[in-house]
Amino acid sequence: MENLRIGVDLGGTKVEAVVVRLGGDAPDVLVRKRVPTHAERGYDAIVQATCELVRDVGRECGADDLPIGIGMPGSVTYRRSDGTRSDVPLVKNANTTSLNGRPFHADVQRALGRPIAFANDANCFALAEATWGASRGARVSFGVIMGTGVGGGIVLRGESGVLRAWDGAQGIAGEWGHLSLDAENGLPCYCGRRGCVEMYLAGPRIEQTYAARSGKTKSLSEIAQAAYEGEPAASRLMAERFELFGRAMATVIDILDPDVVVLGGGVSNVEGLYHEGIDAVRHWVFNDELGTRIVKHQIGDSAGVLGAALLPE
Ligand SMILES: [Zn+2]
DSSP: OTTEEEEEEEOSSEEEEEEEEOSSSSOEEEEEEEEEOOGGGOHHHHHHHHHHHHHHHHHHTTOSOOOEEEEESSEEEEEOTTSOEEEEEEEESOSSGGGTTSOHHHHHHHHHTSOEEEEEHHHHHHHHHHHHSTTTTOSEEEEEEESSSEEEEEEEEOTTSOEEEEOOSSSOTTOGGGOBSOTTTSOBOTTSOBSBHHHHHSHHHHHHHHHHHHSOOOOHHHHHHHHHTTOHHHHHHHHHHHHHHHHHHHHHHHHHOOSEEEEESGGGGOGGGGTHHHHHHHHHSSSSSOOOEEEEOSSGGGHHHHHHHTOOO
């Protein structure tokens, strides 16, 4: 049972759990299972599905007491919607909206009868990449998710070499997706402000803007390919987005100055980010050169669930 951990990734459509042996150069996955989230069945069903999956993967390894880490979208708050304070953390900003305002952490811990480490999915991604992937060896790394939304997680390496996801005093560290690039005339965001990074760099937003401007429906990879081939609408749009990526990422680098930035999520497969995108970061960063490595993820789709397994101390 040495070094075994359970990691859970709670997504909008599926819940995935793994049992991983830690300590090696690569993640050693002993068990992997996924079930549908069934968000439409409501909060209690999500709690139940999560707990059953955890018991299930533990049983497969013959253990019912492995440390558990759970990664999920959103952050936490202690403020209830009526303004009063909660004693336990409540889910905030999750795209599985039935979780919002609910004490998911406390309910899952009570159902399973043991403490659990929680973090948002971007922190898990950043932790997995820093442990086994593209930002290995970095003292400070910033893991970026650019997918259906835009988020980020900060990982710090302590004196003893221990890696820790830094979630900040309010749990919002690394949330660069809602930096406003144009507060007056920018695209309206669901957070109530305008011009947020996510409105420009999330995959579906790029596709929507392309469709609105050109009258044609294309996937992000098709738009990137069309831009590469010189189609005017696609070229202009991607050039704009690389420029905005540069401005936003330079702001993060000016403040955090990480050794490595790792890009993940569907948008990270756009090759132009690693050329024009990095050129734009270099232009906007407050330095006469760009020493920050900005690289593509290595762990890929499993980084969330594997990073969750790294959360328990
Ligand atoms: Zn926003």
